């Protein structure tokens with residue numbers, strides 16, 4: 001049986017990914033930061049529906065590396081590592097503190113890289129390991145008021161480019177799924193009017209659903225996806241890329 005660790009499984013894209021992977025027969029380590037309730041609910045639902053698979057919740061604050069050793073002791077088998085956690089700051093760069101920039105970096109690049117270093121050997125065992133980041137179209141085109149966020153999303157793509165070359169011989173693929181605008185908690189800060197204005201600029205005329213992003217993450221976990229590596233796939237309804 002295959003095992004995936006989903007970071008940010010308590011978020012909207014993470015939850016949709018967990019649901020699709022559980023339905024495809026995967027056992028899951030489900031990470032959360034604040035939202036333990038979402039994870040407990042999923043574990044209850046999945047354990048009833050898929051009694052032969054294992055589901056375990058794992059807690060971690062990814063702004064620093066302090067609790068990483070605790071995480072390492074909870075993970076036994078690992079075939080896929082999916083980074084679906086993340087936050088942004090809507091601010092001018094000059095108003096953004098060093099601490100906020102450091103938190104963005106650690107949560108979405110620094111801590112994931114430390115985890116990958118630790119998990120590389122486990123991911124290599126099947127000769128078919130998967131590392132997938134949920135990036136952003138802003139990592140390619142940039143966004144005013146989200147300069148720090150755009151920078152770290154670009155760094156995820158740069159990391160995947162390079163690391164894919166280093167671990168190809170181990171059968172590990174490294175890719176990024178980069179959404180445009182998705183209907184999730186992250187975008188609840190927008191008013192209805194702002195939401196409509198953004199939608200008008202998207203050729204498909206609407207935000208993506210979390211399921212439509214999870215679909216591509218799940219495709220990349222499949223064995224038949226094993227020849228795609230070092231890529232960033234933009235899933236933005238034709239918006240910016």
Ligand SMILES: NC(=O)c1ccc[n+]([C@@H]2O[C@H](COP(=O)([O-])OP(=O)(O)OC[C@H]3O[C@@H](n4cnc5c(N)ncnc54)[C@H](OP(=O)(O)O)[C@@H]3O)[C@@H](O)[C@H]2O)c1
Pocket residue numbers: 007008009010011012013014031032033034035036060061062063083084085086087107134135136137178179180181182183184185186187
């Ligand atoms: N929504 C969009 O339009 C959009 C567009 C492009 C890219 N993305 C990317 O998609 C990914 C998922 O976002 P989402 O839209 O699904 O947002 P979401 O529903 O707000 O989920 C955010 C996730 O990040 C976790 N998180 C927050 N602070 C954390 C911390 N300190 N340490 C560890 N985890 C932490 C949250 O955990 P708790 O809830 O348990 O606290 C939650 O699981 C992010 O990387 C985001 O950048 C989103």
